[in-house]
Amino acid sequence: MPNPSPSPVVVGVTGTSAGLAAVRLAAREAVSRGRELRIVHAFAWSHPRLDQDYDRARRAASQVVDAAVATAQRSTPGVRVQGQLVDGPADRVLLRLSRTAELLVLGDDDLATLPWLPSGSVLVQTVARAWCPVLVARGPRPQAGPILAAVDGSRCSLLALRQAAEEGARRNVGVVVAHVVEEPGPAAEAAGRDVLARAVEAVPELVDYRTRLLTGSPAATLVRASGRARVTVLGPRGVHAAGLLGSVARTVLRRAAGPTLFAHGGSIPARRTPPALRRTGTALAR
Incomplete structure (x- = not known):
């Protein structure tokens, strides 16, 4: 796998429809900024050698990344995209990547349907503590306007x-x-x-x-x-x-x-x- 470009647009995915909406938005952002798109899925497993489900779970996580890469390429022809499965808790992975990213893009994961905003969620932690701007996607496509x-x-x-x-x-x-x-x-x-x-x-x-x-x-x-x-x-x-x-x-x-x-x-x-x-x-x- 080639080394990632400096200051990419990074998008975190989890396999949800909100995550794929974030991928489409992130792909457009990457092209408009002349940056590579880096699609990341964080994978955390406590004891991989002791758990017979580890290999199956890791394959499923890799499929999440592959599907997101395909979505980016299909929605935004010409985007330079790299997918990566990164070991570690999602909030720590995203915060670390935000140190060198130009932009971090995340899906909203249907927050509006929740009765409150969970402070421990990956989205809240990342929006609050990231080192680069965080763009939260909502809706199928941004509308026109200022x-x-x-x-x-x-x-x-x-x-x-x-x-x-x-x-x-x-x-x-x-x-x-x-x-x-x-x-x-x-x-x-x-x-x-x-x-x-x-x-x-x-x-x-x-x-x-x-x-x-x-x-x-x-x-x-x-x-x-x-x-x-x-x-x-x-x-x-x-x-x-x-x-x-x-x-x-x-x-x-x-x-x-x-x-x-x-x-x-x-x-x-x-x-x-x-x-x-x-x-x-x-x-x-x-």
Whole structure:
């Protein structure tokens, strides 16, 4: 097997339909980024030499990888793809691979049908702790529309805005920079506009964008807004973060209407005055 290329797009698969949806999305991402697609299935077995079912289970796991590779090649002709069965617990395998990946893609595994978000799940652990951005697939194919970037004034949301700017430039679509205030009123709206202004000032590479000030419950409001977005981008934790994921990120992870990109990675650029060529505007929606 050839050595994997540097900074591939990595997708984790488990044999589910959600995993295959993630493979199709990851294949398109790999081609658009000019990267190799690496399909990974983590295989953990306690005592392989003492268990007569080990060989059968390993063959079944290899078939999961083979089916995912075939899906990628069938859905996206021209994709450079490599499949690999990796020994170890899935969360540890994915977190290790995220150190050198450009992007990690995972399926949602029908999270919206669960009454709560299990903190110990591989998806939650990876979204919260990865070293590179994590794209969670949802639906058969992303719809047309802008990139939606949620900002709240935290450094994590500024990183999300920077990655949203990169996504918009690569896809040649605009970015909607959104901030949600819970209660309408002049003071709250003025503070919200200030959050938006400081966010776009801090990300000078953001060029084609508009700002939106939304009102309502932040999590539910962003879930509704995600229905009109090609991809929703946010940080895994906000200003008042506690635990693995912030409360807004947990809800968006479970209920977003389309693919969601959780920001991880490089540092936040220093503030400087936005270039005059930027297109800006603010809309208030209740």
